[in-house]
Amino acid sequence: MMFSNLGFQRQLSIAFGAGIFILALVTTLVVSRVSTQALQERIIVEGTQLALELAERSTLALLYESEQTAEEAVGILDTFKDVVSVQVLSREMKPLYSRGKPMEANMASSVNLVNNVIVADEKLHWHFIATVKVKRLDNEPIHTLSIVPEDVLGFVRVVMSKESLKSMAINILLLNFLISFGIAFVLLVVLLVISQRVLGPINYLAKVMSSAQQGEVESHVTIRGPRDIQQMFIAFNTMMDILKQRELELEKSRDDAYELATLKGEFAANVSHELRTPMNGVLGMLEMLGDSSLTGKEREYLNVAKNSAKSLLQLINDILDFSKNEAGKTILEEEDFDLFDHVEEVVALLGTQTQKKKIDLTYSILGDLPRCFKGDVNRIRQLLINLTNNAIKFTDRGTVSIDLTKRDEGSGDSAMVKLRFTISDTGIGIPQDKQEHIFSAFSQADGKTTRRYGGTGLGLSICKQLVELMQGEIGVKSTPGNGSVFWFDLPLCQSETVLGKTFNSTRATLKVLVVDSNPAVRHSIEWMLKRSGNHCQQAGSHSNAVKLIHSAEQDNSPFDLIIIDKQLDDSAQTPIAEQLRATNSTPFCALMTFSIDQPLIENENSTILVKPIINSHLNAILDRVSRKNQKTEKDIPGKVEKIQANNEPVFPEAKILIVDDNPVNQMVAVGLLEPLRCKTATAVHGLECLEKLEVEHFDLILMDCNMPELDGYKASEAIRARNDEKKNVIIIAITANAGPGERDKCLNSGMNDYLVKPFDRLGLKDKFLQWLPEFKRKP
């Protein structure tokens, strides 16, 4: 592992060094061994020759039996320093002459016969023993030169020391070692030089490549080194040139795409303004037309025209939103909001549609969910409205439910909470193969769906864009014929601010019975009741309800409130009211109904509760029941929420200035304000607005943004720059510009709020209620 972490040059050096070292070592050992072996063999041969020579020379000595002659013969060995002992022995092995210390061969030594000489190889010595022979005298009559019989006269023993051999062996080893390692060292140096010559350019190339990796596209190498390396360098330079060219092309493409996106955004903004302005005129006129006297047929035509215009407006909004999102021009806003209230508002907003279709619209917020968050509440409302609208559209009977749960706590940031919004319905469902593309633009389940239910197919794709923009996820689960469940998860940051409505904490705990065949309705109401600290029991049928009532009576714990579905009650043999007359207690009854045309049955002990049931309506009833129980009659606002089509507040004392260069828009605004009984004045541009403000007092200015002479932004700035009290006049922007940052732009220029064209009376009324509460009067 360590070796593999080293650089290539280091690895090469180590590998070469190790190889050469091993080679030198092996060579030294082998050569030394071989040389020593050869030397030893040569010494042995020399020893045998000495022994043979001595044997021949000792012939006369043995013949003469002369020690002197033997000494003379042995004299030939004087020059051989390794000879440590010489003996001339008779045939009986008796020494005739000895020189040096007589030595016997060790029995354990190895014995060989070399050139007819016995060689005993000991650790420290060799013993060479040769036979002294003489040819027998020829006494044959016919003499022959063939094999001559010989007589043994005696033996000679020559003992040679191995000291010389050992010292020579050491010298050979040292010499070989020096030569081998010397050559190895030189070889290693040469190899390193050569490798450096090869690797130097490669290292240089690696450095340049590293700088190229850091982003220096101008990195180029100077061509040098061996031919193969030069080709690498050339290839690298070519590659860098290509990369640079591609980068330029990519930059150009990016710039083009950015320019295109900007154009798209500007187009969307421009188109938005150009489309909304005439739409404002159309819808405004239709609304004003609705206020006048019309025949039934005319009203019917008017409604069709209004619906068509609204559909067209929705389509335009969808397309513009989609374009804006595609161009990446959508900017999320962040503000503190009360989630519970906004969900309730969405339910209230869409309640009209469910009432018409007589389908239940419920909502619940489960778990320990905080109320207040920070985020783009408008986008979240848009998501809820789109998806719930969709669910209502594709459901003919049953229930549409909105549920909120906590998905999980965000990791790291303790304030982040991931919420799951689930919109489920009992509608037609979506085939499995269509679910994959349901969020794609211009996609609907099938053509029949489009023909029957209408729609552009942009709504869900816009939802997907918004969810993804908010770092969330969206999905669907559906079975044809069994409804659909759309969900989206959003990470939201909890808000410290306390907003929205608080509950009446002084109200006593009530015992409530909820009776409805739809379990979703029962659960939703139960959730609302328990949230406000009340006890709740459910009954899915009229008979079960009666049982529970009687049971409670018997337990001496009667119900304070019975919330019952009117249709269920009407279908029973004995209505609940009659049932209750038989009991001692008189719980308050709230009859849930879709229809707003039902005659009111409201009295001391009963009231109507129009579906969809929302928390504020329920709270009003609970307050009333509580008061009834306490026998107090306080006039609490928001008594019974019924749709009061003809009960709009008016603002007769408010003086409104409408600033718009478009006479149609002026006419629309004036027409819409007429039922609110405001006093109105108009101006065609910012300059005229300032002039009029100079001489008159206004309570609220509806300011168009894009005007000649002086636009709405500058006019607002000018008003705010005044030194008198008029500088605080309420300014609401009315703009067809739904582009990014339009709200901020309006607010930054000093405006208080803004209203997007085309707007309607309701929108105006809401703004007036918000900004001119002191001017509100009952009709």
Added chain:
Amino acid sequence: MLGPMIHRFVSQAIVLMLASGLASPWCFADKTKIAVLYPKVRHPLNQVFLAINEGIQHGGDFRLLEYELEKHTKAADLSQWLAKNKASGVIALGNRGVNTVSVMGDTLTLPVVVGGAVMGLSEQTNHLTGISLVPAPEHLFAQLAELSGKIKKIHVIYTPATHEWLIHRAETYLKKHAIALNAIPASDLRTLALSYRELLQKQQQKTEALWIPYTGRPLDRPLMNQVLETAWKRDLIVFSSNLADVNRGVLFSMYPDNHATGIQLAELLKRKMENLAPAPPLMLSQSLLGALNTRTAEHLGIALSKQDKQHFKLLFPMDK
């Protein structure tokens, strides 16, 4: 003129053809076939036999049938071959040839002469007819006298079993020439070595000479070296019946003229085949050539002229 020239040419051609024996088989048909047996040996050991063969061919009007004797040649095979080739006589050369015919004995009915072997004249060999390679000592002594006329005494150490007859012959000759012969017997090698040592210490220069008699094999080199070293140191004259000793350092020796020996062998066989007279016994070589060691001669102060040297067939040391 042309006619006599042609006549002469034709006559010479006829003579040559007849003389060479290369004429038509009609000529061979008249020649007696004799078998020449000799050992199958390699060069140069076979030079003796080839030279003798040559002499035999020149010596008699024979047609030679050559038979190389292997180490284990069987007598029966030889007999068969002799019969098949209708040999009329046999010349056996070399120790192997002599031993073979000896072994065959009476089974070999053809006349046989022997040669080319070192044979002593003893009871074991007196039945043989032939010429031994041993040079006749008289010639050696005569040569000695020519080289150094001052010699009064000749020493010789001999093996009684081998040289007894030789010593007698030498003694007889030397007595006639007033030269004393000191013959020292030595039956074993030790006695021989000791005798040589003692003798060489006592031998006189110039007036005494040491004679090394013929031996079937050379003396042991240490002994020979000892003899020659002592002789050199003491300037003693040593001569030998063995040619090989001259190269080692003895003053001179004599060796058979093998060609002449061949002629003589042929003559002997012819006589034996003709059965004109009793076959003579084995003889020593009389046709001898001389071999001289010029270095030894120079060391001994023996002055030799060019002509003197030309008298010797072989001179040692030989020119390289």
